[in-house]
Amino acid sequence: MLNALVLVMTVWFFPTSLSERIVGGLLLLNFIYLLYLVLPFTPFSKKQIMRSRHLAGKNNIKLLIANVYQDNRQSDAYHELIKECDPDVILLVETNRWWAERMDSISDAYPHQLKEPLENTYGMMLYSRLELFGGSVNYLVEADVPSIEVNVKLLSGQLVKLFCLHPQPPVPQENPRSTERDKEILLVAKKAKRSKIPVLVAGDLNDVAWSYTTELFGKISGLLDPRRGRGFFNSFNAKHFFLRFPLDHIFCSTDFTLTSIKRMQSCGSDHFPMFVDFQYDPVAEVIQEEPEVAKDDVELADEKLTKV
Structure with missing residues (x-):
């Protein structure tokens, strides 16, 4: 959006000097490149995931994920949201002890839980009314940043592997590099690819949907993105409508x-x-294609996984 605004302003004032025209040309090329990146997430592109053949059933799983913002005190709003969505599985991140106490009241409806409340903005809590098996809280890359791996049993009896993550963002006040974030994302991608049962990955990845790392995650994991062909579903920043x-x-x-x-x-x-409401449907596996992965993609992923 900023690129487009600057480009319009540049054209409006009509560049006269050679340097101004060069800048205008570069802005145009950058705008075209950005359009190329985001086009797959617009309704003008092919949907990566087909619509469910049935609206509901024992093979459906409804997931609600939310970064609650640790210092936020509107816990009642999340209780109302849970009532509205009626999810099967709830993932809350940036949850500390205060949030754990405020969400205790949903335990009767969601008795299957994996919780790791922390005071460092990387706490994570998973609630489910579907049975959970073999669950674990893991610290894959950093000693204070957890993730969750668990098997969820659908009402049909089908097991689904669920990974939940919230890696540290590459920002100056926390971590100036993306090495740890990329490594955690790709470690989960490898785990997902090795899974013998259906897989879901959910969380705040602190990375945009069209970034090279997220695209690489899709190629390495073989997983699909429901936003492709449907829209951006911009989830951050809720406080700034323009960004x-x-x-x-x-x-x-x-x-x-x-x-x-x-x-x-x-x-x-x-x-x-x-x-998001998914439906497990083995027929779809024949129709839907995994993202194509090249040898260079595998080599790049391996290189990122070895960085320290």
Whole structure:
């Protein structure tokens, strides 16, 4: 958007000198490149995941994910959101002990839980009314940044592997480089690829949907993005309407179809919650194609995984 604004202003004032025309040309080329990056996430592109053949059933799984913002105190808004969405699985990140106490009241409806509340903005809590098996809280890259790996049992009896993550963003006040974030994302990609059962990956990846790292994640994992061909679903920053990006993600393996995807209303956080309803459908695996992965992609992923 900023690129387009500057480009319009440049044309409006009509560059006269050679240097101004060169800058205008570079802005135009950059704008075309950015359009190329985001085009797959517009309705003008092919949908990566087909719509579910049935609206509901025992093979459906409804997920609600939300970065609550640790200092946010509007916990009641999330309780209302849970009532509205009626999800099967809830993932909350940036949750500390205060948030754990405020969410205790949903335990009767969501008795299956994996919780790691922390005071460093990387706490994570998973609630499920579907049975959970073999769950673990892991610290894949950094000693204070957890992730979750667990098997979820659908009402049909089908097991689904769920990975939840919230890697540290590459920002000056926390970590000036993206090495740790990229490494965690790609470690989960490798784990997802090795899974013998259907896979879902959810969380705040602190990376936009069209970045090279997220694209590489899709290629290495073989997972699909429900936003492709449907929209951006910009989840951050909820407080600035003019500057928003899709940072909160839910990916699935090729044996899932999409029943619905929604960006929900703000609940006081700087992130909008995301709600996605998937349906496990083995027929879709024959129709839907995994992202193509080249030898160079595998080599780049391996290189990123060895960086320290």
